[in-house]
Structures are given as structure tokens and as C-alpha cells.
Amino acid sequence: xxxxxxxxxxxxxxxxxxxxxxxxxxxxxxxxxxxxxxxxxxxxxxxxxxxxxxxxxxxxxxxxxxxxxxxxxxxxxxxxxxxxxxxxxxxxxxxxxxxxxxxxxxxxxxxxxxxxxxxxxxxxxxxxxxxxxxxxxxxxxxxxxxxxxxxxxxxxxxxxxxxxxxxxxxxxxxxxxxxxxxxxxxxxxxxxxxxxxxxxxxxxxxxxxxxxxxxxxxxxxxxxxxxxxxxxxxxxxxxxxxxxxxxxxxxxxxxxxxxxxxxxxxxxxxxxxxxxxxxxxxxxxxxxxxxxxxxxxxxxxxxxxxxxxxxxxxxxxxxxxxxxxxxxxxxxxxxxxxxxxxxxxxxxxxxxxxxxxxxxxxxxxxxxxxxxxxxxxxxxxxxxxxxxxxxxxxxxxxxxxxxxxxxxxxxxxxxxxxxxxx
Amino acid sequence: xxxxxxxxxxxxxxxxxxxxxxxxxxxxxxxxxxxxxxxxxxxxxxxxxxxxxxxxxxxxxxxxxxxxxxxxxxxxxxxxxxxxxxxxxxxxxxxxxxxxxxxxxxxxxxxxxxxxxxxxxxxxxxxxxxxxxxxxxxxxxxxxxxxxxxxxxxxxxxxxxxxxxxxxxxxxxxxxxxxxxxxxxxxxxxxxxxxxxxxxxxxxxxxxxxxxxxxxxxxxxxxxxxxxxxxxxxxxxxxxxxxxxxxxxx
Numbered sequence: 081x082x083x084x085x086x087x088x089x090x091x092x093x094x095x096x097x098x099x100x101x102x103x104x105x106x107x108x109x110x111x112x113x114x115x116x117x118x119x120x121x122x123x124x125x126x127x128x129x130x131x132x133x134x135x136x137x138x139x140x141x142x143x144x145x146x147x148x149x150x151x152x153x154x155x156x157x158x159x160x161x162x163x164x165x166x167x168x169x170x171x172x173x174x175x176x177x178x179x180x181x182x183x184x185x186x187x188x189x190x191x192x193x194x195x196x197x198x199x200x201x202x203x204x205x206x207x208x209x210x211x212x213x214x215x216x217x218x219x220x221x222x223x224x225x226x227x228x229x230x231x232x233x234x235x236x237x238x239x240x241x242x243x244x245x246x247x248x249x250x251x252x253x254x255x256x257x258x259x260x261x262x263x264x265x266x267x268x269x270x271x272x273x274x275x276x277x278x279x280x281x282x283x284x285x286x287x288x289x290x291x292x293x294x295x296x297x298x299x300x301x302x303x304x305x306x307x308x309x310x311x312x313x314x315x316x317x318x319x320x321x322x323x324x325x326x327x328x329x330x331x332x333x334x335x336x337x338x339x340x341x342x343x344x345x346x347x348x349x350x351x352x353x354x355x356x357x358x359x360x361x362x363x364x365x366x367x368x369x370x371x372x373x374x375x376x377x378x379x380x381x382x383x384x385x386x387x388x389x390x391x392x393x394x395x396x397x398x399x400x401x402x403x404x405x406x407x408x409x410x411x412x413x414x415x416x417x418x419x420x421x422x423x424x425x426x427x428x429x430x431x432x433x434x435x436x437x438x439x440x441x442x443x444x445x446x447x448x449x450x451x452x453x454x455x456x457x458x459x460x461x462x463x464x465x466x467x468x469x470x471x472x473x474x475x476x477x478x479x480x481x482x483x484x485x486x487x488x489x490x491x492x493x494x495x496x497x498x499x500x501x502x
Numbered sequence: 503x504x505x506x507x508x509x510x511x512x513x514x515x516x517x518x519x520x521x522x523x524x525x526x527x528x529x530x531x532x533x534x535x536x537x538x539x540x541x542x543x544x545x546x547x548x549x550x551x552x553x554x555x556x557x558x559x560x561x562x563x564x565x566x567x568x569x570x571x572x573x574x575x576x577x578x579x580x581x582x583x584x585x586x587x588x589x590x591x592x593x594x595x596x597x598x599x600x601x602x603x604x605x606x607x608x609x610x611x612x613x614x615x616x617x618x619x620x621x622x623x624x625x626x627x628x629x630x631x632x633x634x635x636x637x638x639x640x641x642x643x644x645x646x647x648x649x650x651x652x653x654x655x656x657x658x659x660x661x662x663x664x665x666x667x668x669x670x671x672x673x674x675x676x677x678x679x680x681x682x683x684x685x686x687x688x689x690x691x692x693x694x695x696x697x698x699x700x701x702x703x704x705x706x707x708x709x710x711x712x713x714x715x716x717x718x719x720x721x722x723x724x725x726x727x728x729x730x731x732x733x734x735x736x737x738x739x740x741x742x743x744x745x746x747x748x749x750x751x752x
Contacts, residue, residue: 085748093741099734107702107727236695240713243724262718264647268552268561275550301551328549 113245114238117257117309122222124317124346129220134160134352138345143291146337150175150292159217160354164188166217167354175292185357188215192357200363237269253313260306275300278326278338294336296328303327303337320344373406373445373463381469381496385419387426396423397430401471401496411437411445411461415471427491429453431473437461444472467498505600509608512595513582517612522581526574526616530624533570537562538631556644558632559625560651560712566624567655567709568691571617575663576683578616582609583667583747584676606744610667617659625652651712657732658708662687664739665705671746705735 083091128135136158143151152173159166164187171181181196193202206212221227241261248256279300282293307322325339385397397419404412417430429452439445444462451457451474460472460483472494474486487494517523541552541561553561586592595605625648665686669679687706694701701707714725 089741089745093738093745096734096737096739096741099730100738101734103727103730103734104702107724107731108699110727111699112724235698240707240710243714243721244717246719246721260718264557264560264644264716265713265718268564272544272550272552276548279549296549298545298549299551300549301553328551 112242113247113257113259114242116247116255117245120255120257120309120311120315120317123315125220125222127316128159128218128346129216129223130161132349133162134158134348134350134354135346136348136352138343138347140341140343142341144337144339144341145291145293148292149173151290158348158352158354160352161217163354164215164217165354165356174290183357185354186215186217187356188212190356192359194357200365201357201359203359203364203366205366237267239267241265241267254315255311257309257311258307261304263301263303266302266305271302274302274324275326275328278328293338294330294334296336296338297331298329299335300326300328316346316349318346373403373409373411375406377406377411377463377469378403380499382499383493383496385417385427385491385493387423387491394423396420396427399493399496401469403469409438411439411447413437413461415449435459435461444470446475449473464495469496469498470494471496505598506604506608509598509600509604510611512598513608513612514615517578517582517616520581522574522577525577526620527623529570529574530566530620531627533566534562534624534627534631537565537628538635542635553632556632556641556648558635559628559648560716562624562628563651563655563712564710567659571620571624571655571659572662572687572709574620575613575617575659576666576680579613579663579666580670580676580679580683582613583670584674584679587674588676602748603744606747610664610740610743613663613667614656614660617663618653618656621652621656621659625649647716650715654712654715655709657729657736658705658711661705661732661736661739662709664736664743668739668743668746671743671750702731705732708732 128137136156138157139153139155141153142149153170155168155170157166157168166184166186168184168186169181170184171179173179183192183194183196185192189206191204191206193204194200206215222231244261244265245257245259248258250256279296281287282296287293288295302324304325305323307320309320310318312318320343322342323339325337327335327337329335379402381401381403383399384395385399386393387396388394397417400416400418402414402416404414406412412435414434416432419427419430431449431452433449433451435447435449437445437447444460447459447461448456449459457473458475458477460470460475462470464470472483472485472487473492476484476486478484538558541558544550544552586595596602598605600608629645629648666679666683669682670676673679673682690704690706694704694707708728708731711725711728714721714728
């Protein structure tokens, strides 16, 4: 049978189209290892925030210079979503052999912090005005503001490397993800950015001493990047490991290798126990800092009104803030400025008002007052360092928690210091 | 076969006599030089090695694959079809004792040879530049990977050029073909950036598919799928292009 030219043309076109459309469609539906890995990470994060009753999350990061570990950080976090509680222990190990470690317990009512080298527990209570009912022990990083945009940018950067993530289906269910990039494949942009970051870090002589870093000056580049992840039968990522190796030359032209290893493990799902430490016999120091006010803040606070004249600083008056009472989260006070009569023309009309303020302990307390011209203005008050209070005046609200003060800070000083009767 | 060979040599001779080839060479040299200056500048200024001697050709390839190479292939393809029609030399070509299929094949093969030659020319240039400026990081394995990367980049660019050939047989004006090709190129890249899930259908997103070939370990199934997509697309475009060329009244 002899096919006509037209038939051959038609057949060949149809064959091409069929091949193109079917493989492209298959390629699209199969997706890449990267996409599978991403959805697995997202699923795990969502479950960790809500569905899992409790779990233990361990993270280990170690930094090596020419094969020798110079810094190591290990964190074990136990999270209980039912009790809404978290226990965390972090240990750092430095190049000189020194170690330090911290312990933290937190729930909606209290957070307890301890440096393992001391016996004192530091405690912050969140009660009454300071309640934090919306606090959760684990926040899903994909639900935070800006996360979808960052995800898009990362996707674009990853580009054609998406298929470098290999997927292996495990016999008992679950998957094994792995990927590795040699120096030939690391995209120039990722190479440049990470090398630059490391260069900046090495440029800091303090950091160099702390981590025993060689002084690398030229030819810095990313030599290798590898990563593995294990997904269990339930679709949860159980372990993620990653390694990045950088290479560079010091001023003598000697080559050095810096490597960073990270391991993250999820374990004991459903069998993790989070316990509040027993503080009945321990030394406890209660910390009441933050924006909240309590009885210790009642008292008189002062600072000087100072101007510069003929190269000298001259005190021309005083500001006095009196916190009269703190009751049920309400702060009552009085603010007076006194200026010596001979300098009255050098300073604007002094303030003299009383105020009453109520607020949220996470933010500065707002109040309104009447300025010397008889106009209503907004002010804010919040505790400063030990024995200090900040009083901001003439505040303009920009949005919910954005403020701008219209005060002239060349003459106004918002920090007032407690005056004690001795 | 002899007639086909003659037609091919004929096409090659015509291409050689055009200034396009000189332009291609100059543009390629410029691109390699600019890349090397930038890389050396960054290393001297910031101490960062953006690329070593074997990565440098790959960086150049990524840049060229999305700019100079498809552009030059487009120029040559337009010149072969629209250019000859415009100068009325197509008649001379067609009066030779070769079938239209033979002539079409000769032209497409010549286009393919041009793309390969251009790729290899850039490869040699960038290898020399990379070796001159970063002689320390030179390895045989790297050299092989560079060769592989440049060679496989031929396929997506060739398929894109076949698309241009099809356009050249649809539209009569060379300028119109050029603009439509550029628009398609930009549009495809835009789509693959915004809707990355559809990138399997876009030839342009495979211009840097060499990354799959030099991957360690090689994702064979993915490479096979992409090859099939490119072959299918190429076959379709070639047939459509030939069909139009065959039925053209000159």
C-alpha cells in the first residue's frame, strides 16, 4: 500500500501532537519531587499546629571548619497541643569547649526560663491584664503573614532544580526524598548570595574568634548542597537532614572548607509528656517587665529640662511624673513641667495635666490629655529599664499599632527616672 | 541523496556568504567576554567565586540559551524562508532538480547545523576563557559535563527554531515573523514563571534542561519525558512547516 503525501503529512503531524500532548500532560500531573516534598512539609506543619496531640521536635546544627566541629547547637522541644504547653532545652557548644544551655517552659499562663549554669528560675506570669489566650506552643510557619509570597519567590528561584529532588516510595508506605547539587549545578544567584553572607560573617573578628574561623578572603563558593527527608506512613516528615559545604581561600592562598549540617527530627508523636517544672523548693525570681504596670511602678519620676547656651549645658527646669495608682490595670498619674522664670522664653509653654490610662500589656498604654493650649492630644506611657518610665506625648496614630510622635526631641526627653526618698 | 547533498551544500554556502554568521560570532564572543569580566570583577571586588573554570561555561550557557542563541536561530530561520522570498531567490532554489521536501529538509538541517556550530563555538570560547582566568578548578569530569550540557541544549533551541520556521511559512513579512517569535518567547517565559505547573507544555522552559542531564544522580525518567515532549513538539512543527512550504505558490 502506498500512502499519499497528504496521509503521511497528516499521520506524522498526529503522531507528533499525540506524543507532545500526552507526555507533557503526564509530566504535568506527575509533578516534581520538589512539589511532593513541599506538600509533605506543609502537611506536617499543619498537623503539628493543630491535629497532633503532642510531639517532640529535635534540631541539631553543627558547623565544621576543615572537618573539625567548631560550633554545635542542639534543641529539643516538646509540644503539647492539648495542654497548650511547651518545654524546650537548648545546648550550645563552642570552639573553645565551652557549653551553655537553657531551659524553657511555657504555657498560656506562665513562662519559666532557666540558665542551666545557675539555680534560679525566672518566671513571667501572664495573668489578669497580662493574659495571653491566643498563644500557641507551635505556629505553622506557612500561615504567617507574607508566607505565600515568599513561597512564590522560592519556587521561581528553584526553577528547573525542582526535578533534582528524587522521590523513592518506601515498601511500607511513606517516601524518601533526597537531592544533591554539585558545584556545577548550584545556581549562580544562590552561590553568590550564600557566599556573600559567609564572607560578611567571617569579616567580623568577634565571630571569627568564637567559631575558630580561618580568615577566608577570596574564591568563596558553594561546593555542595545535599538534603534528605523521610516521610512516614502517615504522611508526616520524620526527619530532615541538610548539608552545605563552602570553600574559600585565605590570604596565603590555602583552601579551607566550611560545612553546615542540620538535622531536624520529629518523634514521640502521641507519647510526649510536657511537665511544668516543680518550683516548690527552687529559687524563683518573678519577672514583671514588659509593658504591664503594677504596684512597683507607683512613685515619682523626674528628669531635667536642659538647653545648650554658649557651649554650656544649663538646667532650666524639671519634668515630674507622678504615678498615683495602679489598680485593675488602670494607671493614674500626673505630669508637670516646671521652668525657671528667667528661662521661660527659651521653652514652650510647660505641660501640666493628670491622666488615666488603661491598656493591653503587650502594647504601650494610651491616654488623652489637655495640652497648654487647651487642645486634646494623645499620649502613651510604658515602663523602661529598671526604675525608668517612658512618657511619649503628642502622639499621632498611623494605624492599629503604628504611632508617630510629633514632639521635638531636641528639647523633650521622654525617659523619666524614679526619685527615691532616702 | 546526491541531489539532497547538493541542496544542503548550497544552503550552507548561502549562509556562509551572509553577514549573519559574522554577527553571530561577534555576539557570542561579546557575551563570553562580558560574562568573564563580571565574574572576575566579583572575585576581585568581593572575594566570591561565582563560577570556577568548568562552571563558567555553564553560566554562559544559561545566559546564552535564553538570549543570543534563540535570537540568532530566529534570524537565520527567517532569512532562509522570508528572506529568500523577499529577494525572489527562492525561485532559483526551487528550480533545481530537488523535491520541495528535499529543499525544506536541507534548509532545516542547515539551521540545525548552524545551532550546533554556534553552541560549540560558545563552548570552546567560554572553556578557554574559564581556563585562562580560573585554571585551578579544571577537571576532566567537568569538561565532559560541559560538553554534554552544550550538546543537549541543541534540542530545545532547534524545536523553538522549527516553530519560527512554521511562522515564517505562515506570515510573509520577515519582520512580522521576528516580532511574533519574540512575543511568543517572552510570553512563554512569563507563563512558565507565573504558572509553573504548565511549564511542561512550554518549549522555552526546557532551554536549560541541561541541568537535568548533568544532575547527580540522573533523573532518567524525567529526561526521557522531556525528550519525548521535545521530539513530539518538533515533529509536529516540522510537519506543519513542511506542509505549508510545500503548498506555497511562488
